[in-house]
Amino acid sequence: MGKRVLLIEDEPNIIEAISFILSRDGWSVATHSNGHDAVGVVLANPPELLILDVMLPGKSGFEILRELRDAEATRDMPVLMLTARGQTKDREMAERAGASRFMTKPFSNADVIDVVRELVAT
């Protein structure tokens, strides 16, 4: 079993796509699809890498990330943020919230793999 990646995303097809490409690359993928209890889920079992959507039902990705950065266990956890709102201000907000990397949807599968490998290696 490969290293564990947690994907928090609410769009079923995108969950399916990312799960597929990461599994194929040898990662173990866990998923979660809403914002309400996302922080609890992450803290209960911190993954090697978190992939976090911005627009989630219940709580936004930015908020979730801020809370995670405040917690001891996840302060330095690599986090890749995904958003479908391709504005510069979203990128800035992501950086301020503490994202390690930021990608705009749609993305190329190869890029996702590259970034995930890079973030876990460092």
Added chain:
Amino acid sequence: MATLNVLVAVCLIYVTFLFVVAFAAERAAMQGKGGWLRSPMVYTLSLSIYCTAWTFYGAVGYAARSGLEYVTIYIGPTLVMVGWWWILRKLVRIGRAQRVTSIADLISSRYGKSNMLAVGVTILAVIGTTPYIALQLQSVTLSFTVFSGAQPGGSSPVDRDSTALLVAMGLTLFTIVFGTRNLDVNERHHGVVIAIAVEAIVKLFALLAVGVFVVWGVGGGIAATLERIDTSEIGMWHVQGDRWATLIFLSAAAFLCLPRMFQVMVVENDDEGHLRTASWAFPAYLMLMSLFVVPIAVLGLDLLPAGSNPDLFVLTLPLATGNDGLAMLSFLGGFSSATSMVIVAALALSTMVSNHIVMPIWLSLTGGGANISGDVRNVVILARRVSIGGVVLLGYLYFRLSGGGAALAAIGLVSFAGVAQFLPVLLGGIFWRGATRMGAFAGLTVGFMVWAYSLLLPSFGTGALISQSIMENGIFHIGWLRPQAFFGIEGMDPLVHAVLWSMSLNSLVFFVVSLIGFPSPLERLQGAQFVNVYEHSSNPQSWSGGAAQSEDLMIMAQRILGAREAQKLFEREAQRQGVTGYLPEPSPDFLQVLERELSGSVGAATAHAMIGQIVGGASVSVRDLMAVADETAQMMEYSSKLEAKSDEQARTARQLRQANEKLTQISVQKDAFLSQVSHELRTPMTSIRAFSEILRDSDRLSAEEKVKYSSIIHGEAIRLTRLLDDLLDLSVLENGQVNLNIQTGNLEDLLEHSVVTALTGSDETAITIRRNRALESAWLTTDLDRLSQVFINLISNAQKYCDAETPVLSIQVNQADGVVMVDFVDNGTGISKDEQAIIFEKFARVGVQKAGGAGLGLAICREILARLGGSVSYLPGQGGAAFRVIVPVRIPQDEV
């Protein structure tokens, strides 16, 4: 034999002649026939007001006392004209581009339109010019006295003071008549200029005539005269290098800075090209003026009794030899020199005094912001007239008080040194963008203080205004502050000393304070426009015309000038163009005329922008808008200072604030909407891209997986299309551009069709539909397709979002008062109270996310029903999610 009466008669005739010339010129200009008035030669001749009575009479006196030094007074302007014409050209260009009315206006305008600076410059200009006006009055009185003295049996001794008073009053009258006939921000006075040009010819002709008479009539030809000069003392005066350099510098500086020179050179200038002619013609004029100075001085010293006043040789030489006619001509020459100087100086100073001192005070006293323009025009003209009278009166008082003493003769140079203080600020302003208002103010203040202390006060004579002890020991007994020996440097010529220190301290302070300080945005803007005037305004007043509608121009002109004035102007222009009717063609010429006319009332920048708006947007530059904004800002400043806050203002402010809030809100909504659309488009595209890459890159996919992933791509593509359809549909509905297709049909059939359409082709879980068909028989005349679209949407929503184990949707119809109510109630958990408030907003998806919904459906439903004259709303408290559609049986007429 010339009697005094003849002299007075000649004077009156001459003055009447000047009035006639000036009237004719004004009239020709009014009728648009004044082209010849604006020839380069007239411009050159008008510059000759540089040669006042001080030069006409005084040059000979100067030569008799100090030899060739008098030449320096002519060399300075010659050097400026020949070598520094580019400075003049820049001044003239700026003057025209910025519609400058005086040197005070130029300096204040350059340094951020500071009125404080304008007031300072105005006061200093008045201080510097008053003695000079007194000098002119003195020369006229003196020449009268000479004539009365020469009269045998002198029955009526001339009363010096009353002569001066009469002359002063006459000059005031002339200046008022031709200087304030019409109010026009361009401040051009054709009558005055042409009168000055005539006087320039008279004084040159008079001096040349006296010279020719002296050389050939008295001196016995050129050779004999040269011989006399060689043997006279004049030839032996040695040249004092520092004094010469100072005098040349002073006269050059004064040529640029004297308010009256600025008036004729910049303000009255009509065409930059005239400077080309003036650059050689004016030095030639000066050369001719100075040609016979030395012969007249030498022969005067030789022939006239010792102790004769050399300042009056020009007059006394012809008189002594019995040539009364020539003496009369010479008198007219001196009279011309004196009068032209006083007229232009009074004109220039009165513009400054009324614009920068009287008007601001008047405005602050009356709270004039709200007055209509007609009133203001009268007040401005009155202020001009009073100022002219005031300036000439000051000169007269100075003449009376100083008693026409010897100190008056030296005052010419003192005055030059005073106005020369403007030079650093002026040149810095047009060549150095870093120059600041504080720098200008500090430099001017220091320069003038040093000038007053070291030159002006001592010029009244030791003990008069400055005590002996200060002169010898310095102020407060500080030795290095002695007025004529700063820092203990003694033995310098007082004039050289004063000019050196005042100019260098002035420049230094101006430079250093400018470097330290920080210019305001307006200063920076103005600075850029002055320094880079050639880039900004190749031809600032030209309009391309064409697009302008004469009617629009007429309406605007009426609003500003008043109906009658505007009509008169338009008719006159139409006639000039040869057009029948009262509307002239909007030619560039006409637009310029109109702009000038308007600017007299509303200010130059505003007039320019107003015409620009009508002629076509492209003509109004950011620069113009800034100028308008600035004018407006100044008006606002006035009105806020002077007027109590009126209801009107408060209401306007409130409306502006509301409009602003609304705009901000709309802007925020627009951003949010775009961001939403981006999200909604990118989400399906993400799946499509990811799965198509998977299909492309993986060759080990099972057939099952391939089908599954292709289906996802297919589904997402459909979702994208539907989203775009919805967006377009919504946009059409919101803009009210939708065309309704009104038909009559049965509600039961319509519901049947909607249910079938909603449920077919859907892979959602089956939902049971409950209806009571008995209640559904109603005939509707409306857009049936659109209504069906609403029903389908509501049924599909129930099917998608109803979370009951066995979903059931009941559709109930009620009829009342010409409307039908259709309720759609399902048996799920419904929609929470918070979410009920937003479900009809765009992209307001609530609850569990399900693929396929773009979040626009209910917004579309709401828009459709608004078009059909009905409504859709959420019905709380029905158990599950419940929507009520209300639609009129017959669509209201105004919706069609």
